[in-house]
Amino acid sequence: MSETAARPTSAARAPARRWWSGLFWKCLLSMLIACWVSTGLLSMLGLYLTRMEVRDNMAPPMLESAMRRELHRFGPLPELSNLPASQCEAMLQALLVRIVGMDTPRWMSAYSFAGNTFDRRIAIRYRDRGGRLCEYPAKADAPLAQALEEVEHEAAATRAAVPRRHERDGDWISVVALPLAGAPGAALSVGQHSGGSLATFMRMDSGDFEGLVIYLIVISAMSAVAVATLLTRRIGHAEHVADAWAAGELDARIHDPGRDEFGRLSQRFDRMADALSEVIQVRQALAVSEERNRLARDLHDTAKQRSFALGLQLSVLDHLNERDGDDGRDPRQRALIKAALGLTGQLQRDLADVIQRFSAPTVAEQGLRKALEDTFSHLLGGSEIEWRLLLDGVAERGLGDFPQHAGQLLLIATEAAANSLRHSGARRIEVVLNNSGNRYGWTIQDDGCGFAISEHESTGMGLANMRLRARTLPGGRFRIASSPSGTVVTVSFTLEPAQETSA
Secondary structure, eight states, rough: OOOOHHHHOOHHHHHHOOOOGSSHHHHHHHHHHHHHHHHHHHHHHHHHHHHHHHHHHOHHHHHHHHHHHHHHOOOOOOGGGGGHHHHHHHHHHHHHHHHHHTTSSHHHHHHGGGGOTTTTOOEEEETTTTTTEESSSSSOOOHHHHHHHHHHHHHHHHOOOOEEEEETTTEEEEEEEEEESSSTOOEEEEEEEOOOHHHHHHHHHHHHHHHHHHHHHHHHHHHHHHHHHHHHHHHHHHHHHHHHHHOOOOOOOOOOOOSSSHHHHHHHHHHOOOOOOOOHHHHHHHHHHHHHHHHHHHHHHHHHHHHHHHHHHHHHHHHHHHOOTTTOOOEEEEEEHHHHHHHHHHHHHOOOOOOOHHHHHHHHHHHHHHHHHHHHHHHHHHTTTTEEEEEEEHHHHOOOOOOOHHHHHHHHHHHHHHHHHIIOSSSSEEEEEEETTTTTEEEEEEEEEOOHHHHHHHHHHHHHHHHHHHHSTTOOOEEEEEEEEEEEEEEEEEOOOGGGSSO
């Protein structure tokens, strides 16, 4: 099966979408709920504060004072027997408006929700000495009518003003009965029944309620459109790039220019893709290097050894041929043996050259410094880690004659830098090569957070691989030290000029 056929398509990876699962509808629903809840809470808070204000303004002492003030302005009330019922109600209505202040802007804009004459929660009554009754509105609600009846009888009996407040569950009734000085035995009473907070809220006009609903829907939809427009296009682009990454196109980037949270997240994803691409390239390069080393070992252990054995056999044959002399031999035999020996020697030299190229191709072709620069540029590119190579010129030239050893140093440095990139959070990495005579030192140092060496010795292959590679060097020693201020990997080895001869 080809690589392309084995990849899942984006449609197979993503579940089927429904129209209601889109970001716009989720934003709309969330904002509707938030607007309704916040508006309801604010409305209830406003109504509670308004009710407290009305409670203070409609307290029995305040109500009694307003009644005396308006009666003084109005003058003596006429006998009910001298007035038609309509005129009596009109007179009481005018008095109630003045006493309560129902003609003020404050009452009309806010206090009316706490009770009014239309729902019979505010009432005024005039009872004359004969017990005849005139009231406005025509009939107060039952709790208010009962409270007015009680204070009227008490005022008639005591011939004094009776202010009273009845407390109920989440409710109150303020009533005042005032004897009339100009009409002995007659009394004027005013009262208000506020009702509970929920009842006050439900007494809103239907037009106001419908307007509030329309307002909430419109403002939520506009907010959802704004949020969805800002995010859905950017999320869609990021999703398309993620599908490209899943299909193996790691060169795709989101490139979101926003400086908000989503923009910063997109930039981190781009850096992650850069780092992942570089890691894959390094792994591919390491895989190629490992395969070349394997081929070199196989050629050294098979073809080269067999060609060496073939050369030995031809040498013996040539020696026997010279010892027997020229009697009875084909004159071309000696020439053929010499030619076969020459071809075998050339084959051995060719195999040695191929093995050497397989063993250290990058270092042999580019040099240690250039191979390190290319490897670190690919590995650490996009990671914001600063790296520096401090290679002593004399040591570098001395190591140039041993590309197989330089290749091992390159792999050790690559492993150490990859560990710093993945685990240490380092900001700086330095690679140092120096020598003192024939003793060489190879150091990789970072300024990361360090790690517990004992925990990684048994669980990770990285340290073990670096240690094994160091031991393949002549006189190789490996040492690692780690602390919260950084990690230092040190390899030391010995190079003698005599080691330059090829195997």
